[in-house]
Amino acid sequence: MSDTSRRPRKPGKPYRRPKKDPVRVLAFEALRAVDERDAYANLVLPPLLRKAREKGDFDGRDAALATELVYGTLRWQGTYDSVIAACVDRPLREVDPPVLDVLSLGAHQLLGTRIPSHAAVSASVELARVVLGDGRAKFVNAVLRKVAQDDLDGWIQRVAPPYDDDPEDHLAVVHSHPRWVVSALWDSLGGGRAGIERLLAADNERPEVTLVARPGRATTEELLGEEAAVPGRWSPYAVRLAEGGEPGAVEAVREGRAGVQDEGSQLVALALANAPLEGPDAKWLDGCAGPGGKAALLGALAAERGAMLLASEKQPHRAGLVAKALDGNPGPYQVITADGTRPAWRAGSFDRVLMDVPCTGLGALRRRPEARWRRRPEDLDGFAPLQRGLLGSALDSVRVGGVVGYATCSPHLAETRAVVEDVLKQRGGAELIDARALLPGVPDLGEGPDVQLWPHLHGTDAMYLALIRRVG
Numbered sequence: 001m002s003d004t005s006r007r008p009r010k011p012g013k014p015y016r017r018p019k020k021d022p023v024r025v026l027a028f029e030a031l032r033a034v035d036e037r038d039a040y041a042n043l044v045l046p047p048l049l050r051k052a053r054e055k056g057d058f059d060g061r062d063a064a065l066a067t068e069l070v071y072g073t074l075r076w077q078g079t080y081d082s083v084i085a086a087c088v089d090r091p092l093r094e095v096d097p098p099v100l101d102v103l104s105l106g107a108h109q110l111l112g113t114r115i116p117s118h119a120a121v122s123a124s125v126e127l128a129r130v131v132l133g134d135g136r137a138k139f140v141n142a143v144l145r146k147v148a149q150d151d152l153d154g155w156i157q158r159v160a161p162p163y164d165d166d167p168e169d170h171l172a173v174v175h176s177h178p179r180w181v182v183s184a185l186w187d188s189l190g191g192g193r194a195g196i197e198r199l200l201a202a203d204n205e206r207p208e209v210t211l212v213a214r215p216g217r218a219t220t221e222e223l224l225g226e227e228a229a230v231p232g233r234w235s236p237y238a239v240r241l242a243e244g245g246e247p248g249a250v251e252a253v254r255e256g257r258a259g260v261q262d263e264g265s266q267l268v269a270l271a272l273a274n275a276p277l278e279g280p281d282a283k284w285l286d287g288c289a290g291p292g293g294k295a296a297l298l299g300a301l302a303a304e305r306g307a308m309l310l311a312s313e314k315q316p317h318r319a320g321l322v323a324k325a326l327d328g329n330p331g332p333y334q335v336i337t338a339d340g341t342r343p344a345w346r347a348g349s350f351d352r353v354l355m356d357v358p359c360t361g362l363g364a365l366r367r368r369p370e371a372r373w374r375r376r377p378e379d380l381d382g383f384a385p386l387q388r389g390l391l392g393s394a395l396d397s398v399r400v401g402g403v404v405g406y407a408t409c410s411p412h413l414a415e416t417r418a419v420v421e422d423v424l425k426q427r428g429g430a431e432l433i434d435a436r437a438l439l440p441g442v443p444d445l446g447e448g449p450d451v452q453l454w455p456h457l458h459g460t461d462a463m464y465l466a467l468i469r470r471v472g
Contacts, residue, residue, distance in 0.1 A: 022058065023062050024126075026048050028127060030045050030066075031101040031104070032098065032101060041070055045066075052066075072108045072113070073104045075204045099139065106120060106121065111147070111155065121141065125137050128140040171200060182196070184412045187413055188416070204366075205455075208240045209260060210238055210263050211238070214257055216330045217258070218252040220237060223250065234460075235266040237266060238263045238266055255328075256327060261293040261294075262460055264462075269294045271435055271438035271439055277401065279401045281351050283350045284302050284307055284310070284352045289312055289335070290318025292322035292326065293325065296325040296326055299333045303330045349399070352404075355394040357390045357407070357415075358383060359410040359415045361375070362410045363409040366455055367461070392427065400470050401471075403470075404468045408463070409462070420466045429470060432450065444457045
């Protein structure tokens with residue numbers, strides 16, 4: 001409740017009601033949903049924007065600004081926290097989360113956009129009056145006036161430790177990643193300062209929207225007929241939409257003949273589909289199929305060869321998404337709700353198996369910037385048994401001579417090579433295939449035989465893939 005009714009007013013100076021700015025109120029609501037409900041911005045924001053358009057509150061420019069405010073604030077939250085901490089007289093943990101969200105939105109407008117300083121402060125104070133009350137709006141005003149005294153580079157000079165004193169903490173503040181994530185990414189990437197700086201910077205860039213033309217149902221030529229569409233970099237089925245491209249406006253996407261799918265995910269499915277086999281090629285399995293993007297591409301590729309796809313997903317609501325993605329697939333397929341670690345099928349039933357396992361998602365920080373603040377190092381311990389169990393189940397499910405693809409959307413070594421090495425060491429009867437040969441034209445794939453894709457090198461999510469043939 002606003003505290004204005006109890007605040008004494010100066011004689012002759014009537015109280016001015018705060019002016020509600022729909023764009024900034026919506027951005028604040030999205031940030032609160034991310035914080036309070038552990039929601040993801042890419043799921044929260046679209047319905048909020050749709051509702052605002054239906055009410056007539058928004059046009060295209062308003063939606064673009066709201067999107068920038070939400071994603072920009074989430075991406076740079078760590079850096080802004082360091083700046084705000086230098087401008088308040090208490091530990092940041094003692095600042096109420098809603099107040100901190102308003103301050104972060106204000107900091108992003110001041111340090112990350114071209115909005116004039118006076119307008120950024122004024123708009124943030126008005127937002128605070130609307131959502132927090134006049135009393136706390138004064139606090140917001142005082143803090144943001146301090147923030148406005150310098151630009152982002154100047155603040156980084158003040159709040160980031162020198163690189164030579166603490167390289168990881170310096171990079172964490174400069175590029176707005178938790179220190180443990182910086183350390184993990186650097187371990188996986190290897191090399192010196194330049195490479196990790198490029199990777200962290202790429203995580204903070206707005207990702208392009210990439211479409212996939214599902215074989216037999218749509219063509220890249222059809223998608224390239226759309227406004228602002230350009231060919232993909234590596235996948236023969238990929239088409240990229242330039243900034244502002246709206247996938248929902250593409251007829252093939254609305255009809256399910258094409259989909260939104262990062263090019264890294266497309267390459268994982270294509271590499272598995274094109275891996276050389278010994279013997280028949282009739283039955284394929286996607287053992288962790290939700291939400292269905294890879295399953296839809298695998299199903300279309302299988303149909304071209306007369307093969308059948310079984311798509312299995314443990315979570316019923318995600319299995320429903322898989323069924324929707326595969327609806328209309330030209331070849332035979334089946335979607336089931338089942339636990340991949342307790343197969344609902346006989347051992348050795350499949351010629352090709354994909355296990356895109358649950359993981360920390362550190363490879364998709366461009367798309368889900370809030371994940372970097374939500375994840376903790378101890379999360380790795382929770383995923384480890386499941387990842388090893390799923391890979392072991394995949395190797396049980398494939399026949400001798402068949403191929404398994406183990407994939408994660410995380411480059412963390414504990415979720416990638418460590419899992420593959422442990423499982424192969426324990427069970428035997430399987431060998432790694434050089435996956436690099438199955439990604440023709442894609443550069444910078446390392447020493448192999450597995451493949452790690454990177455945002456700064458390939459323009460994709462940081463997908464990992466190991467291809468394994470069962471030999472006995």
